[in-house]
Amino acid sequence: MDQPIIQIEQLDFAYEREEGGERIPALSGVDLSIFEGSFVAVIGQNGSGKSTLAKCLNALLLPGGGAVYVKGMDTKDDASVWEIRKTVGMVFQNPDNQLVSSIVEDDVAFGPENLGVEPSQIRRRVDEALQSVDMYEHRKKGPHLLSGGQKQRVAIAGVLAMESECIVLDEPTAMLDPSGRKEVMEIIHRLHQQGKTIILITHFMEEAAQADRVVIMEKGHVVFDGTPKEVFTAASKLESQHLDMPFAVQMAARLRKRGMNIPHDVITDQGLVEHLCASK
Amino acid sequence: MRIEVRDLTHIYSEGMPFETVALRNVSFTMEPGSFVGLIGHTGSGKSTLIQHLNGLLKPMEGKVLADGVDVTEKSEASRSVRRKIGLVFQYPEYQLFEETVLKDVCFGPRNLGMSQEVCEDRAFHALRLVGLDAEDVKDRSPFGLSGGEKRRVAIAGVLAMDPEVLILDEPTAGLDPKGHNDILDMIQKIRQARDLTILLVSHNMDDVARLADYVLVMENGALVMEGPPQWIYAQEEKLQQLGLSLPSATALMRLLARQGHPVRTDILSAAEAEEEILRVFG
Amino acid sequence: MAIKDITLGQYFPGESRIHRLDPRTKIIGTFVFLISLFLVDHFLGFALAGLFLLVLILVSGVPFRFLFRGLKPILFLIVFTMLINLFMTSGTALVALGPLTITEEGLYRASFMALRLVLLIFGSSLLTLVTKPITLTDGMERLMSPFNRLGLPSHELAMMMTIALRFIPTLLDETDKIMKAQTARGADFESGNLFRRAKGLIPLLVPLFVSAFRIAADLAMAMEARCYRGGQGRTRMNRMAFGKGDALAALILALYAAGILYLRGRLG
Numbered sequence: 001m002d003q004p005i006i007q008i009e010q011l012d013f014a015y016e017r018e019e020g021g022e023r024i025p026a027l028s029g030v031d032l033s034i035f036e037g038s039f040v041a042v043i044g045q046n047g048s049g050k051s052t053l054a055k056c057l058n059a060l061l062l063p064g065g066g067a068v069y070v071k072g073m074d075t076k077d078d079a080s081v082w083e084i085r086k087t088v089g090m091v092f093q094n095p096d097n098q099l100v101s102s103i104v105e106d107d108v109a110f111g112p113e114n115l116g117v118e119p120s121q122i123r124r125r126v127d128e129a130l131q132s133v134d135m136y137e138h139r140k141k142g143p144h145l146l147s148g149g150q151k152q153r154v155a156i157a158g159v160l161a162m163e164s165e166c167i168v169l170d171e172p173t174a175m176l177d178p179s180g181r182k183e184v185m186e187i188i189h190r191l192h193q194q195g196k197t198i199i200l201i202t203h204f205m206e207e208a209a210q211a212d213r214v215v216i217m218e219k220g221h222v223v224f225d226g227t228p229k230e231v232f233t234a235a236s237k238l239e240s241q242h243l244d245m246p247f248a249v250q251m252a253a254r255l256r257k258r259g260m261n262i263p264h265d266v267i268t269d270q271g272l273v274e275h276l277c278a279s280k
Numbered sequence: 281m282r283i284e285v286r287d288l289t290h291i292y293s294e295g296m297p298f299e300t301v302a303l304r305n306v307s308f309t310m311e312p313g314s315f316v317g318l319i320g321h322t323g324s325g326k327s328t329l330i331q332h333l334n335g336l337l338k339p340m341e342g343k344v345l346a347d348g349v350d351v352t353e354k355s356e357a358s359r360s361v362r363r364k365i366g367l368v369f370q371y372p373e374y375q376l377f378e379e380t381v382l383k384d385v386c387f388g389p390r391n392l393g394m395s396q397e398v399c400e401d402r403a404f405h406a407l408r409l410v411g412l413d414a415e416d417v418k419d420r421s422p423f424g425l426s427g428g429e430k431r432r433v434a435i436a437g438v439l440a441m442d443p444e445v446l447i448l449d450e451p452t453a454g455l456d457p458k459g460h461n462d463i464l465d466m467i468q469k470i471r472q473a474r475d476l477t478i479l480l481v482s483h484n485m486d487d488v489a490r491l492a493d494y495v496l497v498m499e500n501g502a503l504v505m506e507g508p509p510q511w512i513y514a515q516e517e518k519l520q521q522l523g524l525s526l527p528s529a530t531a532l533m534r535l536l537a538r539q540g541h542p543v544r545t546d547i548l549s550a551a552e553a554e555e556e557i558l559r560v561f562g
Numbered sequence: 563m564a565i566k567d568i569t570l571g572q573y574f575p576g577e578s579r580i581h582r583l584d585p586r587t588k589i590i591g592t593f594v595f596l597i598s599l600f601l602v603d604h605f606l607g608f609a610l611a612g613l614f615l616l617v618l619i620l621v622s623g624v625p626f627r628f629l630f631r632g633l634k635p636i637l638f639l640i641v642f643t644m645l646i647n648l649f650m651t652s653g654t655a656l657v658a659l660g661p662l663t664i665t666e667e668g669l670y671r672a673s674f675m676a677l678r679l680v681l682l683i684f685g686s687s688l689l690t691l692v693t694k695p696i697t698l699t700d701g702m703e704r705l706m707s708p709f710n711r712l713g714l715p716s717h718e719l720a721m722m723m724t725i726a727l728r729f730i731p732t733l734l735d736e737t738d739k740i741m742k743a744q745t746a747r748g749a750d751f752e753s754g755n756l757f758r759r760a761k762g763l764i765p766l767l768v769p770l771f772v773s774a775f776r777i778a779a780d781l782a783m784a785m786e787a788r789c790y791r792g793g794q795g796r797t798r799m800n801r802m803a804f805g806k807g808d809a810l811a812a813l814i815l816a817l818y819a820a821g822i823l824y825l826r827g828r829l830g
Contacts, residue, residue, distance in 0.1 A: 046427070046456050058787055082789050090787040097780035102696050102728045109799040111788040122799040144731040147322065158788060175454050177322045177483050179523065203456035244457035247528035247550070254554045260562065273535045276561050280541070336742055367746040374736075375743040377768035387765065391748025423772070437747060 004033035005071060005166055005197055006057060006088070012065030013052055013220075026052040028220045029066070036165065039188075039198045041208035043243065044217035050201045053217070054170045057199065058088040070166075086115060089159030093171040095151035096143065104146075104154050105130065105139040111162040122161075129157040132194075133187050149180025156187055166197040173207065185210065205244050209267065216243070233264040248272045281364060281444040281477055283310040283333060287342035290328055302328040304501045305342070310445075310477055310494075317492030317509070318481045321523060324498040326481050330447050333479070334365040346445070363392055366443030370450045372434035373427065381407070381425075381433050382418040388441040399440070406436035409473060411466055428459045432466070439470070446470070447479045452487070460484075467491065489513065489527035489548040497522065510546045529553040536560075572628065574691045579807055580622040581692050585701025587808045591815050592689040598822045599678050599685070607825045608677050614818050615684055624691050632687035633680065640679050647672040699723040704802055717793025729777060733770070740769045 011030040014023040027049045034040055044050045055061040056068050059075040070087055073080035089111075092098045101107040105126050112122040130136040133153040143151055152172050159167055169188065173181040185207060192198050200211060208214045209228045216224035216231070224231060232249045245253075248269045252262040266272050290303040303325050310316050320326050331337040332344050335351040335358070344351045346361040369375070378384035385403040386396075394402070407414040410432040417425070422433055435451070451467065452460040464487055471478060471491075482488050488495060488509065495512045497505035499522050505512060513519070513530045526534065532553060533545045543560050547553050580588075595611070602608055619629065633640075653667030690698070703720030710716055741751060744765045751762055 045458055055783075060783060060787060082791070085787060085789050090784075092780065092784055092787075094780055096732060097777050098784035100728065100781065100785060101724060106696070106799070110785075110790070113796050113798060114789040114791065116795045116797050119797055119799055119801055122797065126799065142731070143728070144735070155784075162788065178525065179321070205457075247532065250550060251532065251553060251557075254550065255557060258554065258558055258562075260558070269532050269535055272532070273539060276536065276557065277539050277541070279561060331742065334746060336745060363748070367743075369739065369743045369746070372743065374773060375740055375747075375765075375769055377765050377772075387744075387749075388747040391750070441747065 003072070005036040006032075006034040006199075007069040008032040008034075008053075008056070008066070009069070010066035011053070011056060011063050011068060013049075013056060013061060014064050015052075026220055027056070030220070030222055032215065032222065032225075034166075034197060034199060036197050037192075037195055038213060039192045039200070039211045040213045040215060041200045041202060041211035042215045042217060043202055043205065043208045045203065045243070047219070048217040049220040050217050051170055052220075054090070054168050054199070054201050057166075057168055058085050058090055060090075082115075086162055087164055088166045088168060089162055089164035091152065091155045091159060091167065091169045091172050093174050095148045095155065095175060098155050099143045099151060099158075102142050103139075104135065104141050104143065107143070107154060108139075108157045108161050111158050115162065125161040125163070126157075129160040130154075132160060132190070133157045147180060148176045149183040152176065152180070152184050153187060156184075156191075160191075164196075166199065167191065168199045168201070170201045171203065172200075173202070173204065181207075203243075206246050209246055229265055229267060232267045281347050281361070282312050283365075283445060283477065284345040284348075285309070285329075285333070285342070286345070288329070288332060288339050288344065289341040290332065290337065291340050302501050303332075303339075306498075306501075306503045307342075308496055308503060308506060310479065312444075312477055313475055314494055315471060315478045315480070315492050317488035317495045318479060318498065319483070319485070319488060319495060319524060320498035325501040326498055327449065328501075329498070330367065330449060330479065330481060333445075333447060334367050335362050336367070363441065364444040365447070366438040366441055366445065367447045368435055368438050368449065368451060370453050371431075372438075372451075373422075373430035375437075376422040376430060376434055379421060380419050381422050384422050384433060385437045385440050388437055392441060402440040402442065403436070406440040407433070409439055409466075409470055410436045411462070411469070412436070428455065428462065431455075431463070435466075443476065445477045445479070447481075449481045450483065451480070452482070452484065464491070485513070485525055485527040486529075489530070497524070509548055513548065514546055572631070572687075572691055573694050574624045574628055576623050576692070578622045578692070580618060582807060583811055584802055584804050584808045585693055585697045586705055586802065587804070587811050588689055588693055589698070589701050589705060591811065592685055594815055594819055595685045596682060598819060599681055601822055601826055602678070603826055605674070605677075607822055608674075608681065610818070610821050610825065611681055615681065615688070618688060622688070622692050624688070628691055629684050629687050632683050636679065636683055640676050643679065644672040644676050647675055695727045696724065699727065700798075700800070700802065717796070721793075725781070732777070733774065736773050737766065737770060740766055740773075 008030055011027050013027040014025045016023055030053065042050045042053060052061065056063060056075065057070070059081045062076055068075045070084045073084055075084055099107050100110050108126045108129055109122050112125050117125070127136065130139050133156050135150060135153050135157060138146065138150065143154070146154070156167070173184050176184065188198055188200065189210070200207065202208055211228065214224070214226065214228050214231045215222055224234070232245065246267060248271065249267050252266050252272060256262050262275060266275050286307050288303050288306040292300045292302050306329060318326050318329070328337065332339055333351070338352050346365060349357045349361045351358055351362055376384050378387065382400065382403055385406055386399040389399040389402050404414045407417065412429065412432050417429070417433070422430060425433065438446070448467070452463050455463065467480070468491065470476065480488065480491060492509055495507060495509050496503055497512065504522065505515065505518065513526055516526065516534055519526065525531070527548055529547050529550050529552060530545065533543050533547045533556065536543045537545050541560055544556050547556055599611060602611065619626065648664055648668045649662045651665050651668035651671050653665040655663045656666055656669065657664045699720050702723070703716055706714055706716035706719065745751070749762065749765050751759070751766070754762065
């Protein structure tokens with residue numbers, strides 16, 4: 001069994017309100033192991049702690065209790081922070097507010113420049129990164145000329161140029177229109193196939209359903225950890241978490257209530273159609 | 281209030297190298313009390329169109345008439361109809377600025393010249409209509425509220441002006457599934473409580489199918505399709521060409537129909553789909 | 563959308579010899595030119611400066627009308643300066659207009675000052691017309707870096723300028739959106755006296771500031787996530803190197819400066 005690339009042990013985190021010093025717990029006793037090359041989706045309502053968890057993975061936030069280890073390095077260790085952030089790259093929710101430069105290729109170069117990479121190497125990395133996200137022709141453009149989906153792809157390229165093994169995406173599609181969401185999800189799949197470890201924070205169950213593993217969070221706790229199929233089988237239990245189920249799963253549940261026998265592994269429209277056709 | 285749009289054309293940066301035709305000869309009518317859905321790609325002209333409806337943008341050609349009055353005229357009649365057209369932009373919570381929720385919601389009515397008493401009365405009603413506890417939030421800073429609450433306060437700010445027409449530009453943008461459903465329920469509640477004409481701009485076909493009784497489809501600045509949702513969502517190929525999707529229930533029924541099963545495809549909701557599937561396969 | 567389209571710093575795209583010069587050459591050149599205008603003490607000096615500028619403009623391919631645009635905001639100042647010098651200079655009277663007299667010296671001074679102002683504007687406009695804003699900030703950072711040892715935070719200053727340039731279109735967009743949203747709520751940004759209008763800006767400025775802070779917080783986090791830690795150990799993808807064009811430009815600049823200094827004190 002390989003060592004997990006990220007190991008989270010009994011992680012606690014609380015935000016401090018400035019006035020009155022009141023502490024708002026965001027994470028309690030979270031235990032999670034992320035293995036290299038896996039595609040994990042972390043889903044939950046607003047306030048479930050999923051974004052807080054994301055920021056603990058690259059030392060943007062430090063644990064109040066417990067620990068987070070990236071390739072064996074403790075995020076609380078000051079000396080390891082840069083190596084950790086090099087290993088775990090992050091893409092944020094707002095496409096605009098994470099782009100530093102007024103030229104696409106300069107922005108993608110920002111990461112490697114910070115790492116002190118040799119200039120000709122940077123050029124190579126930037127070009128390759130932009131090609132992997134299909135944004136190479138736009139390399140000289142200004143971000144204000146790009147769509148939301150394109151900006152997110154540039155942000156992803158920025159992380160790829162740092163040659164991070166793991167990419168954490170914190171609700172990357174929340175502010176995008178349907179075509180932008182599709183673009184980003186396609187790139188995520190492509191990167192996963194190329195061997196990157198992907199951690200996708202999302203509130204869309206349709207996106208989480210595309211991962212190998214779904215972790216559901218509620219009020220700072222992990223309440224479920226399993227495959228998408230396992231999640232949808234426990235669908236009724238999860239309704240209380242106000243999580244949207246893919247349409248096919250909702251329909252299957254409705255039909256089951258009316259007496260039809262639909263197996264629990266039917267989770268897509270195609271699957272439902274095939275089952276119904278076969279039953280005739 | 282009836283809104284009539286006739287041959288509306290709008291061009292950005294006219295005469296300059298980046299001149300773009302944002303709207304071309306758009307014409308349609310919104311009947312009083314109707315709920316109209318406006319769909320189309322980003323960049324199809326939806327935002328530009330709605331800004332013409334209350335006179336924020338002036339057309340190059342064509343007119344927008346509210347109850348027969350041109351909204352761009354500089355007359356008392358025009359000012360009077362414009363006041364009755366409420367526009368809620370995307371991410372409306374970004375426009376909050378006052379020290380308290382009450383003051384912010386009162387901003388609109390104050391600008392209309394209402395007395396403090398009337399403003400507060402309207403503000404209370406509006407806050408309740410959007411599902412907030414008026415007594416609880418009125419003295420709080422809008423910046424201390426959650427994202428969903430802020431959005432509701434912003435919408436209340438527009439409702440407090442007592443519009444006859446309410447235009448909502450993607451009111452569920454950026455919200456999680458629960459927030460999304462809450463806002464949709466709120467819109468239905470508003471529709472029932474006040475007899476408004478509503479225009480909803482949305483990317484979500486399920487929402488439009490659920491709420492709208494008429495749908496407008498835009499592409500490249502032009503109005504390419506219009507009609508009741510049943511009819512619009514039956515045009516699968518045309519919608520596919522435009523890069524637009526179907527409501528989930530409709531998509532499922534179409535998949536079944538393509539396999540040769542005699543199912544109705546003019547289905548818009550999960551409940552209808554349930555009945556139809558049971559009828560054919562049960 | 564319309565506001566966002568404004569090209570910042572009025573960069574006029576092109577591939578001329580001037581465009582392709584190292585930004586440091588252009589910055590230093592502009593500096594030398596602007597100073598030279600203050601060393602001129604005779605119209606012939608301005609003639610030389612004007613000729614030098616004319617050659618630059620022609621080589622750059624920038625249409626003249628773009629340079630004249632730069633004058634528009636300063637037109638008032640030029641006219642005002644001219645009028646002051648025209649009427650307030652004592653000397654041999656030429657024309658009397660009631661209580662005010664136009665003197666020969668006044669006429670001379672007014673035209674001299676005006677010409678200097680105009681050439682100043684043209685000179686600085688040309689710099690922004692032939693250099694992209696981001697290239698300018700890069701050039702300024704390189705020029706300032708030797709002063710690091712004296713405590714000048716050249717990297718931080720340059721980073722501030724880069725980020726400001728990056729977000730100006732975004733903030734202009736935000737401003738547009740907020741104005742429209744508040745106007746839709748009946749706000750009036752146009753009528754009323756100065757005081758009223760200033761107060762009326764609050765519904766615009768508060769949300770704008772809040773937005774700006776939010777952008778800053780998000781951006782800081784993103785920069786940290788990408789291992790930003792100041793200028794220490796940073797490399798740059800775009801290397802700046804002086805070329806033959808720059809050597810030639812330096813030579814021409816030196817000749818021009820010599821010409822100006824030669825003319826100084828020899829005439830009038």
